[in-house]
Amino acid sequence: MSGLVSVREAVRGVAATTIHSDIGRLRTLATAAGVCWSVLFVIIGLRYELQMYGDGSIFAYAVAVQDAWAFHWHNIIGRVFVYVFSYVPAEIYLELTRDARSAVVIHGFLFFVAPLLALIATWAADQSNGRIIFGSACLSTACLCPLVFGFPTETWMAHSLFWPTLAVCHYARPGLGGTALVFVMMLALVFTHEGALLFAVAILATLLLRDARDGAFSRAAGAFLLIISIWVTARVAFPPDDYIADTLRAAALHVFDLSILGSDLILLLLYTLTSYGIAFFILRRLTPEGAHIHAAWIVAVTLAVYWLWFDHALHGENRYYLRTALLIVTPLLGTVAAVRALDADGRLSLSFLSRWMGASTGEVTARVATGAIVLVMIVHAVETTKFVAAWMKYQTAVRGLATGAASDPTLGDPRFVSSQRISPGLNRLAWSSTTPFLSVLVAPGFAPTRLVVDPNANYFWLSCKTATANREAERVVPTDSRELVRVHACMHR
DSSP: OHHHHHHHHHHHHHHHHHHHHHHHHHHHHHHHHHHHHHHHHHHHHHHTTGGGSTTHHHHHHHHHTTOHHHHTGGGOGGGHHHHHHHTHHHHHHHHHHOOHHHHHHHHHHHHHTHHHHHHHHHHHHOOSTTOHHHHHHHHHHHHHHHHHTTSOOTHHHHHHHHHHHHHHHHHOOSSHHHHHHHHHHHHHHHTTOTTHHHHHHHHHHHHTTSOTTOSHHHHHHHHHHHHHHHHHHHHHHSOOOHHHHHHHHHHHTTTTOGGGGGSHHHHHHHHHHHHHHHHHHHHTTTOTTTHHHHHHHHHHHHHHHHHHHTOOOOOSTHHHHTHHHHHHHHHHHHHHHHHHHHHHHTOOSOHHHHHHHHHTOSHHHHHHHHHHHHHHHHHHHHHHHHHHHHHHHHHHHHHHHHTSSOOOGGGSSTTEEEGGGSOTTGGGGOOGGGHHHHHHHTSGGGOOSSEEEOTTOOOOSOOHHHHHHHHHSOOSSOHHHHHHHHHHHHHHO
8 A cells, every 4th residue: 555655756757847847947938038039129129220220210310310209208208217218318418429430330239239138137026936927927028028128119119118127016025125126126217118017017017916014005005106196297287289289199099909919920920820739739649748839830830831832921010019018918928927835935815816827837738838839930030031121231222222313203302312212121110200210310420412202191290490500500410410400390290
C-alpha cells in the first residue's frame, strides 16, 4: 500500500514539474520577447530614422526649428507628458549645442526608449509573487507595440506608463511617499493621451478586487479625483486652435472604430492564430507532448509560402490607426495580470476569480500560448522588416525630389515638386500632411532645393501666422528652408 502511495506521489511530482516547467518556459519566452522588442525599438527606430515617419515628420521638424509647443503641443494639453518627456530635452540640447540633427535623434531616442524604461520601472515596482505584472507587461510590449511601432502616436507612451502605474498602485508602500508616487505615476499616465483615462479607470477597477480593508483603492481613487480636476482645468485653460479643434473632434470619433481591426496585419494575425489552434487540436491526439511545436512549424511554413509568393500588403498607414488595439487590449491584459497577481498573493477578494485562474493555468494552456507567442513574434518580425525596407526606399525617393531639379509650378510655387512623382508602391508610406516637412528633414543640412508637396493633402499643420513667426526667428535650420514651409502654409491657412 505504501508503495502505491509512493508511486502516486511520484506521478504527481512529475506532473507538477512538467506543468511548472511549461509555465516557466512560457514566462521566460514572454519576458525575453518583451525585453528584446523594447531594445529593438530603440536600435531600429534610430538606425532607420523612424521618428520621421508619418506625423513624426512635423514633430521632428518642430524640434529642429525649436517650435514644438507653438506648432502643435499647445493644442493638445491633455498629452503634455509626451511633450515634456521627449521634446523638451531635445530642444534644450539644441539650444545648448545648435546641433539640430542630433536634437532630432535625441527626440526619437526618448520616444523609442519609453517601453524599455517602462519595463525596468515595472520590474522595480512589481512586488507580486513571481512578478506577474512585469511578465504581463513584457508580453503586452512584444505583442501590441509592434502594431504601432514607427508611428509617433501618444498611445505608445500611454501603453508604456500603464504597466508601472498598475504595479505602483498595487504595491507602493503605505504612507506619504507611496501616496506621492501613486499620484505622480497616475498624473503622468493620464496626461499621455485622452484614452489613458480608460487605463486609469481599469487600474482602479483592479484595486477593487483587493481585500475591502486594503487602503490601495482609496489612495489611488483620491489621487485620480485630484488628477481629473487638474486635467479638466488644463483643458479649459489651454483650448486648441479652432482649426485643430475640429480635426481633434473628427479624429476622436474614429479612435474606437472597430473596422480598423480589419486591417491586413490584424487579419494575418487572426488567420495565423486560428490556423495554429486548429492544427494544435488535431495534432494533440497524435502527439500530446509536441502538438504545439508541430502546429507552430506547420503554420510558420505556411506563412513563409505566403510571404514569398502571395504577399503584397504593407503595414504602414495602419500603424497609426491601430492605436485602437492598444487602447482596447492593454487595459484588458492589465486586468488579467492584476487578477493573477492578487490570486498569487492570496489577496483576491472574489473566490470565483481565484477558481477561474486555477482552471485556466495548466500544461495545455502554457503550451498553446507558447506556440502562439512564437508565431506572433514571427509575424511582427517579418512585417517590421518589410516596413523598414520600404521606408528606407521612400526616404530616398523623397530626398531625390527634394534635392533635384524637377518642379511642379502648378502646385503654387516653382520651388514645389509633387510627391506623385514617387512610384505608387513606395507612396503607400506617404503621409500627405507631413510630406513637406519630411523633404526638409531628409535633405543634407536641412536645405532642400524643392519642397515636396502632396497635391491631395487636405490637412495643414501650420497657420501662416505660426510659420511666418518661425521664419523670422533666429533658428539653426536654414532660413530658405523655413521660407519654403512658410509659403506652403500661407497658401492654405
